[in-house]
Amino acid sequence: xxxxxxxxxxxxxxxxxxxxxxxxxxxxxxxxxxxxxxxxxxxxxxxxxxxxxxxxxxxxxxxxxxxxxxxxxxxxxxxxxxxxxxxxxxxxxxxxxxxxxxxxxxxxxxxxxxxxxxxxxxxxxxxxxxxxxxxxxxxxxxxxxxxxxxxxxxxxxxxxxxxxxxxxxxxxxxxxxxxxxxxxxxxxxxxxxxxxxxxxxxxxxxxx
Ligand code: PRP
Ligand code: URA
Numbered sequence: 747x748x749x750x751x752x753x754x755x756x757x758x759x760x761x762x763x764x765x766x767x768x769x770x771x772x773x774x775x776x777x778x779x780x781x782x783x784x785x786x787x788x789x790x791x792x793x794x795x796x797x798x799x800x801x802x803x804x805x806x807x808x809x810x811x812x813x814x815x816x817x818x819x820x821x822x823x824x825x826x827x828x829x830x831x832x833x834x835x836x837x838x839x840x841x842x843x844x845x846x847x848x849x850x851x852x853x854x855x856x857x858x859x860x861x862x863x864x865x866x867x868x869x870x871x872x873x874x875x876x877x878x879x880x881x882x883x884x885x886x887x888x889x890x891x892x893x894x895x896x897x898x899x900x901x902x903x904x905x906x907x908x909x910x911x912x913x914x915x916x917x918x919x920x921x922x923x924x925x926x927x928x929x930x931x932x933x934x935x936x937x938x939x940x941x942x943x944x945x946x947x948x949x950x951x952x953x954x
Contacts, residue, residue: 747912747916747924749916749920749921749922749923749924750912750916750923750924750926750929751789751790751923751924751925751926752926752927752928752929753785753786753789753925753926753927753928755785755789757781757785758782758785758786758927761778761781761782761785762778762782762905762906762927762928764778765778765779765782765905765943766941766942766943768944770949772949772950772951772952775949775950776828776950779828779829779832779877779905779950780828780831780832781832782905782927783828783829783832783833783875783903783905784832784833784835784836785927786903786904786905786925786926786927787832787833787836787837787873787903789925790873790901790903790923790925794813794814794815794871795813795814795815796811796812796813796814797811797812797813797814798810798811799811799812813837815869815870815871815899816839816841816868816869816870816871817837817839817840817841817869817870817871817872817873818840818841818842818843818868818869818871818872818873818897819833819834819837819840819841819842819843819872819873819875820842820843820844820845820872820873820874820875820888820892821842821844821845821875821876822845822846822847822874822875822876822884822885822888823844823845823846823847823848823860824848824947824950824951825876825877825878825946825947825950826874826875826876826877827844827950828877828946828950829875829876829877829903830842830875833873833875840873841868841869843862843863843864844860844862845858845860845861845888845891846858846859846860846861847859847884847887847888849880849881849883849884849937851936854880854881854883854937855883856883856884856886856887858887858891861891863891863892863895866896867895867896867897869897870898870899871899871900871901872892872897872899872900872901873900873901873902873903874888874889874892874900874901874902874903874922875903875904876888876902876903876904877904877905877906877946878904878905878906878907878939878942878946879902879904879906879907879908879911879912879915879924879926880907880908880910880911880933880937880938880939881908881910881911881914881933881937882910882911882912882913882914882915882918883914885902885904885911885914885915886914886915886918886919889902889915889918889919889922890918890919893919900919900921900922901922901923901924901925902915902922902923902924902925903925904924904925904926904927905926905927905928905946906926906927906928906929906930906939906942906943907924907926907928907929907930907939908929908930908931908932908933908939908940908942909929909930909931909932910932910933911933911939912924912926912929930942
């Protein structure tokens with residue numbers, strides 16, 4: 747699948763191993779999610795268009811560039827929140843639109859509980875943020891909401907995926923590139939990614 751990019755960066759492998767470790771406490775977990783999100787963002791934005799932009803250095807004019815697109819970050823609550831600040835640090839002009847979705851524990855289907863997208867699309871590129879892509883139900887629902895809103899360029903950024911989730915997202919939205927730190931082995935019978943890292947929201951916010 748050409749649209750699926752799995753990071754091969756040695757630092758990503760190293761940090762992801764620490765993130766998965768059951769004894770990694772929430773403070774360290776949040777720090778690792780921060781760092782990994784910035785590596786993923788770097789890889790996911792290599793194709794951002796530029797426009798010419800001139801500035802004055804203390805000594806001379808300089809004919810440089812600036813990012814030509816307006817960028818929207820769309821974290822899926824709760825766990826996607828952990829990816830917002832590190833990305834805002836690098837793209838401070840990004841807009842942030844939260845989508846509240848949780849997986850029903852019995853059906854594993856996504857349930858929407860929060861959506862305050864503005865009436866008009868005000869960004870050129872939407873980055874959907876969620877550390878975990880398990881069955882793919884939440885990511886598929888989020889991208890569907892964004893397309894119904896009118897978004898045309900959408901990318902998904904996640905830390906760990908199961909093959910089932912990548913397949914579901916790619917089959918439903920083949921135009922959406924998927925950027926991951928790792929592709930794991932399978933889902934267990936409760937819809938958890940194996941080996942995975944457990945419940946990302948609980949580990950981020952200490953609610954496990
Ligand atoms: C987790 C995760 C994704 C979803 C992935 O959220 O952050 O949003 O599960 O699963 P899926 O691919 O099968 O839809 P969860 O529903 O646990 O909510 P939370 O972040 O509020 O804990
Ligand atoms: N959501 C998580 O947080 N972890 C999983 O393994 C699957 C869904």
